[in-house]
Amino acid sequence: MERPYILHMLTPGPWMSPFDVNMAADAGYQVIVPYCGVDVAATPGLTQDAIFSRGPKGVARTGLFIGGRDVAQAVDMLDAARKAMVPPFVVSVMADPSGAFTTAAAMLACVRQQLKKAHGAELAGRQVLVLGGTGPVGRVVGVLAARAGAQVRIASHKGLQAAQETVDAVNKRFGTALLPASSADKAALREALASTDVVLATAAAGVQVLSADDLAAAGQKLLVAADVNAVPPEGIAGVGVMDDGKPVAGTQAVGIGALAVGNVKYQVQNQLLKRMREAEKPVTLSFDDAFALACELRA
Structure with missing residues (x-):
């Protein structure tokens, strides 16, 4: 049986954005799990819980999404998640706080x-x-x-x-x-x-x-x-x-x-989430990646 695509969604806030949950589902993730009240310090532990349980093949179908409202905190959480991974247990990560x-x-x-x-x-x-x-x-x-x-x-x-x-x-x-x-x-x-x-x-x-x-x-x-x-x-x-x-x-x-x-924003978020899910090698996606893709779409 094929392993499902799982997206673990981390946010410092009291709830994960319904918009982002919808976007994840539309991008093809089959299991979407929000974690609320997560800060930089909690990110490495949750990341390692997510990666070590699935094996090298399973991590290819596992992703992390970081939300919230503070852009600097989101980037810090993204960095903390990446540093917590141990090859070959490496998954794709995307940050998009408040969109x-x-x-x-x-x-x-x-x-x-x-x-x-x-x-x-x-x-x-x-x-x-x-x-x-x-x-x-x-x-x-x-x-x-x-x-x-x-x-x-x-x-x-x-x-x-x-x-x-x-x-x-x-x-x-x-x-x-x-x-x-x-x-x-x-x-x-x-x-x-x-x-x-x-x-x-x-x-x-x-x-x-x-x-x-x-x-x-x-x-x-x-x-x-x-x-x-x-x-x-x-x-x-x-x-x-x-x-x-x-x-x-x-x-x-x-x-x-x-x-x-908003039309371009929707396309960018959708395609970046799909890029995470479909990537042969893990990717890390932040605002520079979003801008590069948006410029391609508008070219």
């Missing part, structure tokens, strides 16, 4: 493609402003954009100090050089927008971070405006959830809406 890795990857891949298509421009060297950037998606998309050669500012509606604390933590963990910005009031927001080529809205669902007046004040430098908020009102006024390269009124920018991003 932030695949969402950020999809968002930036869409931006990269529309910069090229609409403006003949590259991401490298562009001024990128991430609004609502202190959350999981904002942090990851900031890291990815910086690694792609962009100059990135992370903005917080709580002010410059909150943004500074976030960029300090992200820069220390991922070796980037993100800068802080304030979006606490109209004057600060519009000052940040004035030098922005690409604006990314990654705030909480149902929160509008850019009004139509704000966009009008951005001037003609703005090239792309992308939003991941699918809950009304839209995060960027005038950028509809289905938009994928639609001109933004009053600017030379094109807009990318939440469902356009």
Whole structure:
């Protein structure tokens, strides 16, 4: 009898995301087991419990998925899982806390493609402003954009100090050089927008971070405006959830809406989970892998 495909899903939170459980099932995993309240210290023990019981052939049908909300903690848990494995007892591992890795990857891949298509421009060297950037998606998309050669500012509606604390933590963990910005009031927001080529809205669902007046004040430098908020009102006024390269009124920018991003995010997560399940040799998948795949899908 063929051994079943088993996915062990680890999260520091009180429950595993139903979205991720559904995605795992749709990717072909037959047994899906969530483990809640798991931190970095608990990860090696659970990993070894998962690998030593199945033998070398069984581990090929075993995977680990790491969720949660803290992107740095998720990467630390992924590293802890890999270090706990003893060849030939090695399984594939994927991290995607709050869907932030695949969402950020999809968002930036869409931006990269529309910069090229609409403006003949590259991401490298562009001024990128991430609004609502202190959350999981904002942090990851900031890291990815910086690694792609962009100059990135992370903005917080709580002010410059909150943004500074976030960029300090992200820069220390991922070796980037993100800068802080304030979006606490109209004057600060519009000052940040004035030098922005690409604006990314990654705030909480149902929160509008850019009004139509704000966009009008951005001037003609703005090239792309992308939003991941699918809950009304839209995060960027005038950028509809289905938009994928639609001109933004009053600017030379094109807009990318939440469902356009979400369609790519879904494909990326589905294909990465399948890649884990089908891999002949164990793979370790994080946000860089998600971005590479998202760019392939948008090519």
